[in-house]
Amino acid sequence: MSILLKGGTVVSAHGRRQLDVRLSDGKIIEVGGNLLEEDSRVEDVTGRFLLPGFIDAHTHLELNNGPGTQGTADNFATGSRAAVAKGTTTVIDMATPDQGGTLQSCLATWNRLAENKSSCDYTYHMSVIDWHAGTADEIKAMFNQGITSFKMYLAYDNLRASDSELYEAMLVIKKYGGMLGVHCENGELVNEMIAKLVGEGKLTPYYHPLSRPNALEAEAVTRYLTIAKMAELPVNIVHLSTKEGLEAVRRARQAGQQVFVETCPQYLVLDDHLYDLPDFESAKYVCSPPLRSVADQEALWLGIQHNDIDTVSTDHCSFNFHGQKDLGKADFSKIPNGMPGVETRPELIYTYGVAKGRITLEKMVALLSENIARQFHLFPQKGVIQPGSDADIVVWDPNVQSVISHTTQLQNVDYTPYEGMATIGAPEKVYLRGIKVAENGQVLIEKQGKFVYRHTKNQPD
Ligand SMILES: [Zn+2]
Structure with a gap:
């Protein structure tokens, strides 16, 4: 039976x-006045907004090969349930191979994690x-x-x-019309800064952001975009967090380069004062890139207003405060990096x-x-309310x-x-x-998520 959303x-x-x-039958079949x-x-x-299901293009819902070989607190089942409850109907999760592992075996692993467990499409x-x-x-x-x-x-x-390696990979991805996203921080210099601190x-989480200064993001963004320009590949920058990084993007775009930029709610609503919290509380906010200054935050909002930033996804990567984050109690560099957020993004961005x-x-x-x-070859199946699109x-x-709380x-x-944090606006129903x-x-019905098969214009034969 069809459903009519009226008013x-x-x-x-x-x-x-x-x-x-x-x-x-799973699709939008008609859109019009007074159907x-x-x-x-x-x-x-009546009185409600109908929005296309949200897509989170940056999640680590279930990671078992992270720092210290411990798994994330969430897995695909719990993370996707939290996502869909608040309106995120599709996630693009980061599939990460083991050292020496093939992409094919990684794909098989991720399918095993998600299949029949995910409550949103993936x-x-x-x-x-x-x-x-x-x-x-x-x-x-x-691609096949x-x-x-x-x-x-x-x-x-x-x-x-x-x-x-980055350059070689870009040439292959370009050949088949794919999209590349890169984590932009100068890892070698981050190591150097950590070792020095x-x-x-200097071992408390207070020093985490000092080990990853703005300049190291801006340098990596500039280098990445230089290489992408050589390869003539439009590219994505994930979790951009700094004013300087954004300035590097603007320069590249002014020179005619096509660049996509993602930032995350934590860089828009939290700031680096949280690293001053006492009693190891600040470990909750250890993620990379770290939270930045209020000035960076304002630059990112301006970047959104001026279309310098294209997307907001979460980098959801959850570790418990007790039993996981506290592994770094004696040394901030041992704190597993990442924060939860797949559930709260829509309410935070609305509020x-x-x-x-x-x-x-x-x-x-x-x-x-x-x-x-x-950007990620899901349109118009996803991302819009029009006939023919997924419902x-x-x-x-x-x-x-x-009010956001860990208890609820x-x-x-x-x-x-x-x-x-007090929020206004929330999903009433999610289809x-x-x-x-x-x-x-x-969540009314779990585990309805399916793998979304994507195509490019230059698919390999
Ligand atoms: Zn990430």
Whole structure:
């Protein structure tokens, strides 16, 4: 039976109109004014916004090969449930091979983690962490299995690529029309800074941001974009966090280069004062890049307003405060890096962006859904409410007020970096391919997520 969402306002990245939406067999089949009931079941959504399901293009929902070989607090089941409860209907998770492992075995591992467990639709960015004679063919094989985006690192000893490896990978990705995202920090100099601080007995989390200064992000962004220019590949910068990094992007764009930029809620609503907290509390905020200054935060909001920043995703990577973060109690460099956030992104961006008048609701749709879908070969299947698209729809109530707390969150982790923050606006209902999977923040039906097969215009034969 089809469903008719009646009386709501459909919002896209470009505008809003009061329109009814009919869903059937997982798809949006009709969008128009005053649609007839016919044989549909009517859901009254008067006074609500209908937004395309949100896409989180940067999650580490389940990671078992992270620092200290300990797994994340969340896994695919708990992380995706928390995501969909608050309107994120698709995630692009970071698939990361083991040292020496193939991309193919990594893909198999990630499918095993997600299949029949995920409550939202999913695909992966395949991480390329080493380069050898067979890697180009391995990348080609990913395109043939629906994986069109890749991730590389300029930081972290176990993941980091050299400049020439980056260049070689870009040429292969370019050949098949794929997208590359890179973690931009100068890993060698980060190591140097950590060793210096630790050598001086500066061991508390207060020193974490001092080991990863703004300049090391800006340097890596500049180097990455220089290499991308040589390869003539449009590229993505993940979790951009600094004013200086953004300035490097502007320079490249002014010279005609195509660059995509992602930032994350933690860089927009939290700042580096949190590293001053006593009693190891500050360990909760140890992530890389670290939280930055209020000035950086303002630069990022301006960057969003001026279209310098294209997308907001979370870098969700959850470790418990008790039992995981505290492994670094005697040495900040041993604290597992990462913070939870897949659950809270929509409410935070609405509250701190739309409700505060920094951005329009249309802009929020662009940042959290449409731009991501377009960039990562998901559009128009995802990212828009129009006939033929998947019926992934968030019925958004702009008035509901709430307070973020670890006691009520669905993320399976013992804290939230946003504890006590008041929010306005929340999803009332969430549809995933036409199935009402969540209502008022509670998941109604779990594990409905499916792998999303992506294509590019230059698919290999
Ligand atoms: Zn990440």
